[in-house]
Amino acid sequence: MLERKRRKDRTEITFVLPAETPPGPVSVVGDFNAWTPGTHELRPRPDGTRAVTVALPTKADHSFRYLAAGDYWFNDDTVDGRYDGNSHLST
Structure with missing residues (x-):
């Protein structure tokens, strides 16, 4: 999940996952x-x-x-889209 906070000169993106x-x-x-x-x-939060x-x-x-332990790569299902197999977001 992504959390976004728009600031005057930037966007703060918080990447969030379950604890385990x-x-x-x-x-x-x-x-x-x-x-x-x-x-x-x-x-942890x-x-x-x-x-x-x-x-x-x-x-x-x-x-x-x-990227998780064991070289496990995965995407975020809550993103703006996918590009070349990667998660994609726009700020």
Whole structure:
């Protein structure tokens, strides 16, 4: 699930997943972090989910995927669409 907060000069995207689905550490990787695992690792939140927030430029398109333990790649079902097999979002 994605949470969006539009600011004057950027959009803050919070990537949210259930606490243990999938199990183990999960990172969001995409064109905004040069597809580098571990740069944006989801952390536990008090509500029982885990999340990470990334500030992105407004009026831009981005591709991303999640990477979980065991080299398990997966997409977000709540995104704006898919492109080349990746999740796609517009800010």
